Amino acid sequence: MAEENKKGADVEIKVLFFARARDLAGGVSEMMLQVPSGSTAQDCLSKIFTKYPELEQIRECMVLALNLEYTPESVVVNNKDELAIIPPISGG
Amino acid sequence: MDSENEKTLVEILEPNIQVDLAKYIKFVSNPQSGAIATFSGTTRDTFEGKIVVELRYEAYVPMAERQIKSICSSARLSWSLEAMAVAHRLGSVPVGETSVFVAISSVHRDDALDACKYVIDELKASVPIFKKEVYANGEVWKENSEFLERRDQYSSHVSSTGGRVCCGSKVHKVPVAKEKKICCGNKTKVRDEEAECAS
Numbered sequence: 008m009a010e011e012n013k014k015g016a017d018v019e020i021k022v023l024f025f026a027r028a029r030d031l032a033g034g035v036s037e038m039m040l041q042v043p044s045g046s047t048a049q050d051c052l053s054k055i056f057t058k059y060p061e062l063e064q065i066r067e068c069m070v071l072a073l074n075l076e077y078t079p080e081s082v083v084v085n086n087k088d089e090l091a092i093i094p095p096i097s098g099g
Numbered sequence: 100m101d102s103e104n105e106k107t108l109v110e111i112l113e114p115n116i117q118v119d120l121a122k123y124i125k126f127v128s129n130p131q132s133g134a135i136a137t138f139s140g141t142t143r144d145t146f147e148g149k150i151v152v153e154l155r156y157e158a159y160v161p162m163a164e165r166q167i168k169s170i171c172s173s174a175r176l177s178w179s180l181e182a183m184a185v186a187h188r189l190g191s192v193p194v195g196e197t198s199v200f201v202a203i204s205s206v207h208r209d210d211a212l213d214a215c216k217y218v219i220d221e222l223k224a225s226v227p228i229f230k231k232e233v234y235a236n237g238e239v240w241k242e243n244s245e246f247l248e249r250r251d252q253y254s255s256h257v258s259s260t261g262g263r264v265c266c267g268s269k270v271h272k273v274p275v276a277k278e279k280k281i282c283c284g285n286k287t288k289v290r291d292e293e294a295e296c297a298s
Contacts, residue, residue, distance in 0.1 A: 025159055026229035027240040068242070070253040072227065075162040077253040091159055091227075095242035095250075098156070098163075098187060098228030099140050099199050099219065 017041045018086040022055060027094040028069065031061040042084065048073060049080035051090055062092070069094050106182040109167045111160050111228075114190020118197040123184035127204040132181045134208035136215040140199040142192050149234045156189045156198060159227040163187070170221045174203075177217070178210040185218060187228055198230075224249050 019041050024032045042051055048071050056062050062069075071078050072091040084090065108126050112118065120139065127135055142154045171183045181204040192198045201218050205211035222228075224245035232239050 023159065025227065026157060026231070030240075068247065068250065070250055072159070072162055075165050077225075079254050091162070093159070093227050094229070094240065096223075096225070096227050096246045097230040097241035097243050098158070098226050099223040099230075099243065 016044050018044050018046070018084060018088075020051065020084050020086070020088045020090050022051070023089065023091040025091065025093060027065060028062060028092040031064060032059040032092075033061075035059075040090075046084055047080060048078060048082050048084055048090060051084060052080065055092070065094050107168065107171045108182075108184040108186075109164050109171070110184075110186045111158055111163050112186060112188045116188065118186050118188050118200045120197065120200055120202075123186055123200055123202040126184045127182035127202045129181055129204060131206060132204035132211075133206055134211045135202060135204045136208070136211035137203075138199075138201040138215050138219045139197045140219070141197050142194050144194040146232060146234075149236075151194060151232050152235060153233040154192050154194070154198070155231045155233065156187070156192060157229050157231075158187070158189055163226050163228055166226045167222060170218055170225070173221070174214045174217055178205065178214040179207075180205050180210055180214055183214075183218070185222070187222075187226075189228075220245065225253075 019039055021037060022040050023037050024035055029036050040051055040054060042054065052071070056066075070093045071080060072093055073082055073084065074089055077093075108123065118139075120137070124135060124137065142151075144151055167185050167187075171185065174180060174183070183204075184200075184202045186200045188196075188198050199219070199222065201215050201222075203211045203215050203218070205214070223243045230241045232241055
């Protein structure tokens, strides 16, 4: 796996949109995203926000999950990672 | 680990499947327990005076299951518990029906009662489940105040597993006005009649 992430090579991650995030992304619930190796979740977000600018509306209240765990934006993503845009939750 | 898993049941139910309270109470029943504490969350018909036509839930299912299991493990560190069951319904939930259910058994009642409150509070703060309320004149994705209060913790480097703060202390929340903290202009989809009434 580490060899796939050689410097300069792209990594491909899956991005998931839930609830209000999906609405703001025009109803898209998932997409594949290519970013250069070494990119952080924040780098991915920049690309995602460029593609779906409406998501800016929840910029200050969303969180990220990487591979099923809440994650800071500074984390480096790896090939085949799953990055989820989590708008405010409302279970219960 | 295995024995703990055997005594913990977590279910995110597919749409149109009701929460079978009896099933979960039966699951946590056992001869060594002197107490079973339960919490049932049911859907309400009004929110801030607006009539709720429909409530719809969705979840990031694999993460929700994982997060609930983590909350259960965390509860077992703080209290002496026998069996635990947590279920959450998805899809459309008619008003008055159960959307979430927690059942916990313990030898003595204090453990089950306290852990039950902890589990539902943590679930509301950290489990990625989303509820949309549909009114006659619009619809809104709801936002749990418990989540918004803890958001910074999730995006920082502090481990958020089980939502624990450092030192493993039990979380004592200062009561806040529920649902008041609406961020990011969530209500924009409700049509203007409401605004006119307010002015």
